[in-house]
Amino acid sequence: MSAPAPRVPRVLSIAGSDPSGGAGIQADLKSISANGGYGMAAITAITAQNTRGVHGVHVPPAAFLAEQLDAISDDIAIDAVKIGMLANADVIRTVAAWLGRVRPPVVVLDPVMVATSGDRLLDADSEAALRDLLPLADLLTPNVAELAVLTGAEPATGWAGVLAQAETLSTGSGTLVLAKGGHLAGDLAPDALVDASGRGRLTTAALFAAVVKEAEGNPRFVEFGGARIETTATHGTGCSLSSAIATLRVSRGEWVPAVREARRWLREALRHGESLEVGGLGAGPGRAGHGPVHHFAGLWSRGGLETAPTAAEVEADWWGGIADVRAGIDDLPFIRSLADGTLDRGAFLGYLAQDALYLRDYARVLAEASRLAPDASAQAFWAESARGAIEGELELHTGELAASDSPATSGVRDLEADRATTAYLDHLLATAARGEYSVLVAALLPCFWIYTDLGARLGAGGFGDAPLRADHPYAAWLATYRDPAFAIATRRAIEIATDASSRATPEVRARAAQAFRRSAEHELAFFAAPLAEAAPLTEGVLLSS
Ligand SMILES: Nc1ncnc2c1ncn2[C@@H]1O[C@H](COP(=O)(O)OP(=O)(O)O)[C@@H](O)[C@H]1O
Numbered sequence: 001m002s003a004p005a006p007r008v009p010r011v012l013s014i015a016g017s018d019p020s021g022g023a024g025i026q027a028d029l030k031s032i033s034a035n036g037g038y039g040m041a042a043i044t045a046i047t048a049q050n051t052r053g054v055h056g057v058h059v060p061p062a063a064f065l066a067e068q069l070d071a072i073s074d075d076i077a078i079d080a081v082k083i084g085m086l087a088n089a090d091v092i093r094t095v096a097a098w099l100g101r102v103r104p105p106v107v108v109l110d111p112v113m114v115a116t117s118g119d120r121l122l123d124a125d126s127e128a129a130l131r132d133l134l135p136l137a138d139l140l141t142p143n144v145a146e147l148a149v150l151t152g153a154e155p156a157t158g159w160a161g162v163l164a165q166a167e168t169l170s171t172g173s174g175t176l177v178l179a180k181g182g183h184l185a186g187d188l189a190p191d192a193l194v195d196a197s198g199r200g201r202l203t204t205a206a207l208f209a210a211v212v213k214e215a216e217g218n219p220r221f222v223e224f225g226g227a228r229i230e231t232t233a234t235h236g237t238g239c240s241l242s243s244a245i246a247t248l249r250v251s252r253g254e255w256v257p258a259v260r261e262a263r264r265w266l267r268e269a270l271r272h273g274e275s276l277e278v279g280g281l282g283a284g285p286g287r288a289g290h291g292p293v294h295h296f297a298g299l300w301s302r303g304g305l306e307t308a309p310t311a312a313e314v315e316a317d318w319w320g321g322i323a324d325v326r327a328g329i330d331d332l333p334f335i336r337s338l339a340d341g342t343l344d345r346g347a348f349l350g351y352l353a354q355d356a357l358y359l360r361d362y363a364r365v366l367a368e369a370s371r372l373a374p375d376a377s378a379q380a381f382w383a384e385s386a387r388g389a390i391e392g393e394l395e396l397h398t399g400e401l402a403a404s405d406s407p408a409t410s411g412v413r414d415l416e417a418d419r420a421t422t423a424y425l426d427h428l429l430a431t432a433a434r435g436e437y438s439v440l441v442a443a444l445l446p447c448f449w450i451y452t453d454l455g456a457r458l459g460a461g462g463f464g465d466a467p468l469r470a471d472h473p474y475a476a477w478l479a480t481y482r483d484p485a486f487a488i489a490t491r492r493a494i495e496i497a498t499d500a501s502s503r504a505t506p507e508v509r510a511r512a513a514q515a516f517r518r519s520a521e522h523e524l525a526f527f528a529a530p531l532a533e534a535a536p537l538t539e540g541v542l543l544s545s
């Protein structure tokens, strides 16, 4: 039994709206999603802003914010809260009162006061109220300017000054502080978790190979270094980082790995921000703004945007995709004459001899699928199928073929595989050698599926009444096509192969679909060969190259 999937962190952003989508709740929701969380948002303020600056702020009544917060917490268990722009003292007190009642396990407060553009986002009267809110948080994430406001100092101009102010803030608020070097000059953009609170929140930090420095007075710093990324797309970095940390703190259970992963994600988003080409319309010289980071750069490039098909959809796609091959098989003189009983016996026995040769290696490829299978049930299924294929080969030698004195089959062990058999086996053996399980089981599938389908239709009168007559010359052989045990095995093979493909990456899924079709084409060539010995296989038999 597989372990239950870890629960998705439910993360609430209490923040302002940025209609340009780069900061505020818009950035928070993207960041929470990109880091594996379920995002929610209670809006504190509506701003009119773009990548060049803030044009206006509208603050809805604080009572309505309280209504939003209560509506969420009355119904939903909140794992983490990220607090961003709090537009005035009423709003701040409303959030403080709500936090007093509902204290989610993780609270990250990004004390938004000054945007990258330099605009003040919080009026001066609100700063005292904000100071009262600080101790209710677990982590504060001020930028250089905000750190200065909160510590009543001039903005630091170097990293040492930032760390000193962060230590002061941590001591005063009793919380962890993330000191951020984003606004410093120079080639580096370091951050540091600072815990001067004495609550020992960073005691497991050393486990995560971060640089841990013991400083005097026992404050603890965990530094995260990194080169500054050359980009203008820095709008909303603070919002995005704090939301990512809140989300990852829930899933990782520790601050240091949460910050390290959030930074790694943000740095990737920063590197790709300019590719979004958001902002700059009508900007005069020197008025270019700061575009947003690309929150989904990694997800889109690695995970793709394609919605994965279900196994049932893969099944329909694959079967529908070989409709032409199936029609071709139905029309083959070999199948038609096998069905009506007029097939030349020499051709029939030649076909059986090739089938025996085919089954010998098909069994080996089935065994390889068993070796690669990701779970015991599939492993057992392919192993059992390999055994069935070998038994099938042996039965052919002791049954129809042994009873025959046809020159086509005498000494069948020495008989060579014809071109159709060789080409089919080459395809299967090469696919097995590549070692991609989902592709391999797709390649194995047509041999199950096409035979079972033919058997069902032969038995249901789809090729006329002849195959149903007891005196049909190949009645015993046709009965093997309708074996109920084989039909059950075919259903299981379809389930396993289509399920594997539905879970695979789009690239692997495309290779599996191609391998499936190629095998189906080889089935057609295999059925065609007994009555078309001289025909080159590539002419009119193999449908694709
Ligand atoms: N050019 C950059 N290169 C790398 N990291 C950056 C850059 N600009 C900002 N950061 C990072 O973005 C995060 C937010 O920092 P900062 O810009 O200082 O905060 P805010 O957005 O609140 O003003 C920090 O982790 C900081 O190190």
Ligand SMILES: Cc1ncc(COP(=O)(O)OP(=O)(O)O)c(N)n1
Pocket (backbone or CB within 6 Å): 015, 016, 017, 018, 023, 024, 025, 047, 049, 084, 085, 112, 114, 115, 116, 117, 121, 234, 235, 236, 237, 238, 239, 240
């Ligand atoms: C609605 C709103 N909230 C916050 C900010 C500032 O966000 P931040 O992430 O600090 O971004 P920059 O300062 O780096 O732009 C905002 N602009 N709007």
